[in-house]
Amino acid sequence: MATSDRHRRGPGRTGAGGRVLGYLGSTRNITGCVLALTGLAAHFLGLAGTLWPLVVAGLYGAGALLAPPEPARAAVSLAGAGPGALRTELDALRRRVAGSGLPADVAARVEGLTGLLEGMLGRAEALAASPDHLHVVSQTIRDYLPASLDAYAALPRSYAMERRDGDGRSPHEELLDQLDLLDGGLREIARAVHRGDEQALRDQGRFLRDRFGRSELDL
Incomplete structure (x- = not known):
């Protein structure tokens, strides 16, 4: 169905139209239009002479060339990092943690983190409205939290509990700090x-x- 629908629209029409609309709202076009209007105003005031069309066109071109570039936007694909896919990965992470034999204090903190993540994934529309927030949630599930837990799990339990020189913290305390x-x-x-x-x-x-306040209940 998607193929036949694209065939009815004609190849490239939607993409070209999107590019045109994107340019119309761009900083370059807006800056060029502002300068072109300035040139047009100069013509009506008698300041541009007979070459006013060239002045207007030149001002537009100068504005379009000198305008700052469009700010880069974080592109987050919900197909690859959407709440549904992330919830599946979060469930898999929970199963891994449940069978890893982590100390009780670590397991409690991880459970609190996964509960926070699950709650946010349950509000998919609000989460997807902020690409930055969605990125942090995605990276926490796929990278930040697993990386900390995997590094800790690679250590012998007795070694992880021992205090070290330097800042005096044990690997166990370092993990708790990262989870916090x-x-x-x-x-x-x-x-x-x-x-x-x-x-x-x-x-x-x-x-x-307002509906069930004391004044109404006393009637």
């Missing part, structure tokens, strides 16, 4: 993701107080 750092970062993202839910709850509370 992840927890702090994810909680900030969770607050942003669930801000709409919190506002909806507050709005519902105001409605209920």
Whole structure:
């Protein structure tokens, strides 16, 4: 069906149209138009002479060439890093952790992290609205958390618990510190993701107080 639909539209039409619309809203086009309007205003004021069309065109070209480039946008493909795929990977990570025999304090922190991640993935639309947040959640599931746990699991248990020279922390304490750092970062993202839910709850509370407040109950 997708192939026949593309055939009806004609090859390349959608892409070309998208590029045209993208340029119309670009910084280069807007800057060029502003300078061109300045040249047109100069013509109406009698300042551009008979060559005003060239002046207007030249100003547009100068604006388009000298305008700053468009800011780079983080492109996050939901097909490869969407909440559905990430939830599957999170479930797999949980199963790995459950069978790894981690110390109780580590397992508790990991469970808290995976709970935060699961809650955010449950609000897929709000999470996908911020590519930066989606990227951090994706990297935590696929890289940050597994990398810390794998490095710790490679150490003998007795070695991981021993204190070391230097900062005096054991590998076990280093892992707990890394998990706390992840927890702090994810909680900030969770607050942003669930801000709409919190506002909806507050709005519902105001409605209920207005609807079922003491003044109505006393009638």
